[in-house]
Amino acid sequence: MSVDMDTEDWLGCPTPLEMYKHQCSILVDELVETERMLRRARANIAGLVQMNDLLVTGKMAAEEKLRAVEVELSRTNVEYSERGKEIMGLKMISNQNEHLRIENQRLLLELAALRGPQP
Known part of the structure; x- marks a missing residue:
């Protein structure tokens, strides 16, 4: 039994043109989403650059x-040094004094002892 049928007429089967159009619409949707993500990424990058500058x-x-x-600490250290x-x-002067x-006082006591009692 040889059945040679054209399946393009079957109900629910898309034609090649319909498949191409569908694929194109999917690609357009992906491109729109990619552009949206790219804009958001550029805005994020601009914000990061601004934050980095700050x-x-x-x-x-x-x-x-x-x-x-x-500088102030160094000056203060020199001053306190x-x-x-x-x-x-x-x-040192106080200790010597x-x-x-x-x-x-010791010499005065010795001198007083050598002079003897005072009348």
């Missing part, structure tokens, strides 16, 4: 403040 500006300001604080040297010098006062 962060770079903030970082530069923070680094400048840090440099200023480091000099004051520390002055304090150490004053402590105390030693001389004690030695003076």
